[in-house]
Amino acid sequence: MSTILVYSENPHAAAEMLVAARQLAPSLNASTAALHLGSMSEQDLKAYAAGGAELVYHVDGVDAEKHGPACVAEALANVARNVDAVMVLVAATRLGREVAPRTAQRLKTGYAAECVQLEASSDGLVAYRGVLGGTYQAKLLFKRKPYVVSLQTGRYQPEGSGSQPRVEKVSIEITAPQLELVEIARAESAGVDLEKAELIVSVGRGFKKREDLSMAEELAKVIGAELGCSRPIAGDLKWLPEDRHIGLSGKRVKPKLYLALGISGQVQHLVGIRDSKVVIAVNTDSNAPIMSEADYAVVGDIYKVVPLLTENLKKLLGR
Amino acid sequence: MVDIIVCLKQTVDVNQVRPHPETLEPQLGQAPRKISDFDLNALEEALRIKEKHGGRVVAVCVGHDIQQLLIREALAMGADEAYVVSDPRLEKADGLVTAEVLAALIRKVGRWDLILCGEASLDESAYQTGPRLAEIFNIPHITYAVRVELEDSGVKVWKAMEGGIHVVKASLPAVLAVGLEINTPRLPSLLMIRAASKKPIHEVKLSELGLSEEQLTPAVETLQVKALKVERRRITLEGEPEELAQKLAEILVQEGLVKK
Ligand SMILES: Cc1cc2nc3c(=O)[nH]c(=O)nc-3n(C[C@H](O)[C@H](O)[C@H](O)COP(=O)(O)OP(=O)(O)OC[C@H]3O[C@@H](n4cnc5c(N)ncnc54)[C@H](O)[C@@H]3O)c2cc1C
Numbered sequence: 001m002s003t004i005l006v007y008s009e010n011p012h013a014a015a016e017m018l019v020a021a022r023q024l025a026p027s028l029n030a031s032t033a034a035l036h037l038g039s040m041s042e043q044d045l046k047a048y049a050a051g052g053a054e055l056v057y058h059v060d061g062v063d064a065e066k067h068g069p070a071c072v073a074e075a076l077a078n079v080a081r082n083v084d085a086v087m088v089l090v091a092a093t094r095l096g097r098e099v100a101p102r103t104a105q106r107l108k109t110g111y112a113a114e115c116v117q118l119e120a121s122s123d124g125l126v127a128y129r130g131v132l133g134g135t136y137q138a139k140l141l142f143k144r145k146p147y148v149v150s151l152q153t154g155r156y157q158p159e160g161s162g163s164q165p166r167v168e169k170v171s172i173e174i175t176a177p178q179l180e181l182v183e184i185a186r187a188e189s190a191g192v193d194l195e196k197a198e199l200i201v202s203v204g205r206g207f208k209k210r211e212d213l214s215m216a217e218e219l220a221k222v223i224g225a226e227l228g229c230s231r232p233i234a235g236d237l238k239w240l241p242e243d244r245h246i247g248l249s250g251k252r253v254k255p256k257l258y259l260a261l262g263i264s265g266q267v268q269h270l271v272g273i274r275d276s277k278v279v280i281a282v283n284t285d286s287n288a289p290i291m292s293e294a295d296y297a298v299v300g301d302i303y304k305v306v307p308l309l310t311e312n313l314k315k316l317l318g319r
Numbered sequence: 320m321v322d323i324i325v326c327l328k329q330t331v332d333v334n335q336v337r338p339h340p341e342t343l344e345p346q347l348g349q350a351p352r353k354i355s356d357f358d359l360n361a362l363e364e365a366l367r368i369k370e371k372h373g374g375r376v377v378a379v380c381v382g383h384d385i386q387q388l389l390i391r392e393a394l395a396m397g398a399d400e401a402y403v404v405s406d407p408r409l410e411k412a413d414g415l416v417t418a419e420v421l422a423a424l425i426r427k428v429g430r431w432d433l434i435l436c437g438e439a440s441l442d443e444s445a446y447q448t449g450p451r452l453a454e455i456f457n458i459p460h461i462t463y464a465v466r467v468e469l470e471d472s473g474v475k476v477w478k479a480m481e482g483g484i485h486v487v488k489a490s491l492p493a494v495l496a497v498g499l500e501i502n503t504p505r506l507p508s509l510l511m512i513r514a515a516s517k518k519p520i521h522e523v524k525l526s527e528l529g530l531s532e533e534q535l536t537p538a539v540e541t542l543q544v545k546a547l548k549v550e551r552r553r554i555t556l557e558g559e560p561e562e563l564a565q566k567l568a569e570i571l572v573q574e575g576l577v578k579k
Contacts, residue, residue, distance in 0.1 A: 094481055101447035104447070105451040110538025113443075133444075136545060137547050141539070177457065177490070179489050223571070231499070236499065243481075267334055274547065292553060293551055295551050298556045300563045308560055309563075309568055312564050312565055316569075
């Protein structure tokens with residue numbers, strides 16, 4: 001019997017991958033196993049158990065953060081070869097998105113990135129993923145084994161009863177090029193789960209200065225919304241923490257209300273707000289793409305409309 | 320002196336792709352093409368490194384239908400020369416084939432210290448070409464690079480991860496994959512556009528690369544691409560700011576979107 005080998009540097013994400021792997025296992029005629037790198041705590045083991053892991057391969061000498069993605073890929077590819085893996089399933093974290101393609105190249109095979117759904121067919125594995133900025137979905141067929149896949153997190157719920165998985169030690173000599181980690185500058189984090197927010201007020205480059213964001217903050221406070229933003233606001237300008245950025249390379253949100261202020265609505269942003277119930281956009285440009293992707297397209301200047309809106313809401317809501 | 324390879328993908332402009340009204344398939348032929356966004360950031364970074372340390376910047380580009388005009392655009396920005404493989408067979412190329420072809424082409428360029436590419440492409444956003452190339456050459460790669468400094472012994476890179484910025488060092492040669500945060504690509508001046516017309520574009524045939532049939536056979540096939548439809552009401556509100564603010568506040572309350 002062959003194996004679906006699961007890896008994530010985050011054992012909780014690995015647990016989700018294990019759930020996905022176990023769903024596919026019967027049709028691929030495979031068993032499932034997780035790979036753990038570096039020291040392993042009780043907590044880590046519990047997480048794997050929650051994903052329903054029966055077997056965990058443990059490679060002690062490799063540390064994802066310290067040695068870098070090439071070494072992780074080497075370990076993953078080695079174990080995949082040794083256990084004759086039919087599939088290597090990696091959680092699509094930032095590290096995962098570096099490790100998975102490198103592993104695929106090592107195994108001289110194909111890779112489907114950040115998939116949203118997987119299916120076994122008689123011809124091979126079928127993977128679904130967003131393309132063309134995320135507004136289209138592609139259906140892919142693997143023609144070669146092993147299948148290397150990264151899967152978006154947050155789609156599978158680990159709830160295994162958690163009998164202790166068997167742990168098998170593997171020793172691997174790492175020869176891949178290493179990185180030297182100099183330091184980690186912890187990011188200021190919003191510490192919010194934007195994915196769970198019911199109301200989101202989101203800001204874009206229509207705001208001219210950082211101080212001007214206070215308009216949006218005030219509005220968000222009045223209605224009890226979380227603040228989100230387009231990528232340039234967090235990435236280039238660093239006006240808001242990285243974990244508030246919404247879109248293809250950021251969070252995918254599903255609030256009841258998404259209020260986009262001064263956001264043009266390029267496809268990479270739109271993909272992140274697709275599951276919003278109501279989208280309202282305020283933009284001076286009636287031709288901005290977001291205006292045709294909104295329930296209400298308000299043609300106006302945020303500098304004028306937003307403060308007035310906040311005042312009106314304060315009155316209506318009695319705040 | 321550092322010699323830098325920059326990988327430039329030509330893609331459709333995803334913001335201008337419209338789905339076919341019935342089949343929902345993307346009408347790719349009708350959308351203009353461009354250099355993938357982040358690849359321009361990679362080129363810009365390469366040019367800045369060259370300006371500081373000297374060396375040569377070579378653009379490499381592979382695809383099924385490469386447009387000369389877009390190659391000239393890269394040369395106008397400041398790349399010294401370009402190596403191109405344009406072959407209809409690459410229409411079905413997946414990440415594996417693309418990386419093999421790029422690597423073989425890069426070998427033709429000769430000496431280099433760094434490969435720069437966009438972290439993800441505009442159309443596929445798979446984040447795979449950088450890591451795959453690095454694996455082929457058995458050298459380090461660093462994705463999500465937001466700042467790059469060359470040092471005597473190698474390269475120091477600020478890398479944006481979920482929890483914050485990881486500052487890492489790698490020896491050369493290395494592959495760096497960058498996003499839009501790293502810089503703002505320059506717009507070429509008229510002078511540079513004119514100068515670009517004299518810069519060499521080396522057209523290399525796929526058959527000259529010595530790749531095996533296996534290396535040229537995609538491991539992943541695209542069966543279907545379809546637009547994901549979202550239905551929105553698309554109601555436009557226009558008028559004076561006071562009116563708009565009033566109407567909007569009422570909508571928010573009436574639709575139960577905000578609560579008292
Ligand atoms: C591979 C890839 C991944 C990406 N991932 C993401 C992602 O995850 N998230 C994301 O957001 N972007 C992403 N981007 C970037 C994306 O393409 C856009 O560049 C970005 O979303 C634009 O941000 P913006 O709308 O804030 O700025 P702009 O596009 O500059 O838009 C500003 C808008 O504000 C309006 N405006 C200006 N002044 C006012 C005013 N006074 N009142 C009202 N409106 C005003 C303008 O009309 C304009 O529409 C990605 C790009 C690529 C290539």
